Each structure stands twice: as C-alpha cells, then as structure tokens.
Amino acid sequence: MSKPANTREATIRRSLLGQMRGLGSARSGTGHWWMQRLTSIALVPLAIWFVIGAIAHAGAGRAEIVHWISGPVTATLMLALIACMFEHMQLGLQVVIEDYVHGEACRVATLLVMKAGAALLAILAAISVLKMAIAG
Amino acid sequence: MADVREALMSGRNSDGARVNRPLSPHLQVYRLPMTPILSILHRVAGVGLAAGTLLFVWWLAAAADSDGAFALAAGVMNSPIGWLLIAGWTLALWYHFCNGIRHLWWDAGRGFELREAHASGMLAIGAAAVLTALTLIAGVVAR
Numbered sequence: 264m265s266k267p268a269n270t271r272e273a274t275i276r277r278s279l280l281g282q283m284r285g286l287g288s289a290r291s292g293t294g295h296w297w298m299q300r301l302t303s304i305a306l307v308p309l310a311i312w313f314v315i316g317a318i319a320h321a322g323a324g325r326a327e328i329v330h331w332i333s334g335p336v337t338a339t340l341m342l343a344l345i346a347c348m349f350e351h352m353q354l355g356l357q358v359v360i361e362d363y364v365h366g367e368a369c370r371v372a373t374l375l376v377m378k379a380g381a382a383l384l385a386i387l388a389a390i391s392v393l394k395m396a397i398a399g
Numbered sequence: 400m401a402d403v404r405e406a407l408m409s410g411r412n413s414d415g416a417r418v419n420r421p422l423s424p425h426l427q428v429y430r431l432p433m434t435p436i437l438s439i440l441h442r443v444a445g446v447g448l449a450a451g452t453l454l455f456v457w458w459l460a461a462a463a464d465s466d467g468a469f470a471l472a473a474g475v476m477n478s479p480i481g482w483l484l485i486a487g488w489t490l491a492l493w494y495h496f497c498n499g500i501r502h503l504w505w506d507a508g509r510g511f512e513l514r515e516a517h518a519s520g521m522l523a524i525g526a527a528a529v530l531t532a533l534t535l536i537a538g539v540v541a542r
Contacts, residue, residue, distance in 0.1 A: 300506060303499050310496055314489075314534055322477070322542035325469040328462045352452060355445045388456045391463035 295354060302351035309344045329395050338396035342389055349385035353378055413517040437520045441498045444491040451488040489534050494527040 320331055331337055356377050364370045410420045413432045454476070461472035475481050501519050504510050510519050 300503065303503065307496070307500070310492065314492070318534065318537045318541050321538045325462055325466055325473075328469070332459075332462065348452065352445075352449045355442075356449055359442060359446060384452060384456050388459050391456075391459040394463040 295357075298350065299354045302347045302354070305343070305347045306351060309340065309347060312340055313344055332392060333395045335396070338392055341392045345385055345388045345392065349381050349388075353381040356381070411513075413513055413520075415514055415517070433520055434516055437498060437523065441495060441502075444495040444498075447491040448488065448495060451484075451491070454484065454488070485538075486531075486535055490527065490531045493530040493534070494523070497523040497526045497530070 316331065316337070320328055323331075332341060357374060360370065360373050360377060364373045405419070408419045410418055412418050413434050458472050458476065461468040476485065498520075501510075501523050504519065510516060
C-alpha cells in the first residue's frame with residue numbers, strides 16, 4: 264500500500280532544521296525590540312541633559328567646549344549618550360531599510376554599510392570624547 | 400437617508416467626528432487620519448536625526464582635533480544654513496522624543512482607545528512645538 268501523495272511526509276523533503284531556518288530565533292527574537300525600548304528610555308534623560316548642555320554652550324569657543332566635555336561627569340554622560348544614541352539609531356535604520364530596500368543582496372549590502380557607518384561614527388565620537396577627557 | 404448603502408459609509412475620525420467614508424479603496428479622495436500621519440512622521444524624524452548625528456560627530460571630532468577644525472565646524476553651524484539645519488534637527492529631536500514617549504506608553508499597554516490615541520498625538524505635537532520653541536529661544540538668548 265503506497266502513501267497518499269498529499270501528506271507532509273510525501274511532499275516535504277527538507278530536514279526539520281531546514282524547515283525551521285529563517286523563521287526567526289526561538290530565544291533572542293525579542294532582542295531587537297527590547298534594545299530599542301531600553302535605549303529609548305535611557306535617551307530620555309540623556310537627550311534632555313545634552314540639549315541643556317548644548318544651550319549653555321551655544322556659540323562657545325573650542326577651549327570652553329573642551330573644558331566642558333573633558334569633565335569626568337560630562338565625559339561619562341557623553342559616552343553613555345553616544346552608546347545609546349548610535350545603538351538606537353542603527354536599530355531604527357535597520358527596520359527602515361528592511362521595510363523599503365527590496366532584493367536580498369541589495370538589502371543585506373545596505374544593512375552592512377549602514378551598520379558599519381554607525382559603528383565608525385560611534386567610535387569616532389567616543390575617541391573624540393576620550394581624547395578631550397584624557398588629554399584635556 | 401435616500402440610499403440604504405449610505406449606512407455602510409458612515410464612520411468616525413480618530414477625533415470621534417462623524418464622516419462618510421467611501422465603500423472601497425478610493426485613493427483619489429483618501430485622506431490619511433492623524434494617527435498614521437504621526438506614525439510616518441516619527442520614522443521621518445528618526446531618519447532625519449540619524450543624518451544629524453553626522454553634524455554631532457563632526458562637531459565633537461573637530462573640538463578634539465584642533466582650533467582650525469573647530470573653527471570650520473563652528474562656522475558652518477553659525478551660517479544661515481547651519482541655523483536652519485539645527486532648527487530642523489531640534490524639531491525632529493523633540494517630536495521623536497515626545498512621540499517616542501507616546502510609543503513607550505503604548506508598550507506599557509495603555510492608551511490604545513481611538514480617542515486616547517488621538518489626544519496623546521495632539522499632546523505630542525503640542526509638546527514638541529513648545530519644547531522646540533523654548534530650545535531655540537534659549538539657544539539664541541544664551542549666545
């Protein structure tokens with residue numbers, strides 16, 4: 264007696280792992296969503312702090328800016344702002360790219376360029392703050 | 400009611416006002432309600448702020464680098480175009496900030512009723528406008 268032709272056994276010739284791949288993670292699937300919220304909550308006080316600081320130093324010369332940023336508290340908050348801001352930014356831009364850039368190759372390439380750019384900008388910003396904080 | 404089909408067209412706006420809606424996709428007369436307009440503006444503001452990080456990093460790196468580099472960055476930021484960009488980014492920041500808090504409120508499982516969503520949207524727009532005006536005025540006064 265032969266198997267009916269329309270059962271799963273008869274039509275699917277991929278391993279269970281193969282069938283599951285690409286459907287999303289079972290453990291860390293909420294990671295993106297959660298990091299987006301976490302960084303947004305951290306950015307609430309950090310953004311207020313930065314805007315107030317920027318207003319207080321509007322039109323200031325380089326010496327004054329360096330003096331402000333090189334303070335230990337300012338440098339710490341600046342680094343926290345940079346970390347949260349760029350993480351939040353790259354998570355957000357990722358969703359925008361995934362929504363609007365079609366075609367697998369083009370989408371992956373755009374994502375990689377964006378993520379690399381975000382990482383380089385974050386490193387440049389952090390190095391700048393550290394240089395001011397340490398070298399004065 | 401002259402035609403019973405009109406009953407099918409009756410609906411409500413996000414602010415609760417009665418409107419007659421077309422029966423099927425009618426793109427020539429379709430007007431996006433306020434809530435999805437705010438949603439797309441949140442994304443537009445976010446992308447704008449991402450572009451703004453270029454100026455932020457340039458300003459930081461220039462301050463760390465040299466007097467000449469800082470003078471160049473400060474010169475661009477103090478030009479009319481620089482002022483326009485900073486004003487735009489201030490508005491984008493406060494809108495994304497206020498509407499982001501609205502999103503966090505939804506994430507907590509609150510404010511999903513149409514009237515609440517409409518009211519919180521109006522609140523976000525109002526708060527963003529006030530914060531932007533205050534920031535720009537304070538920035539000009541502080542200079």
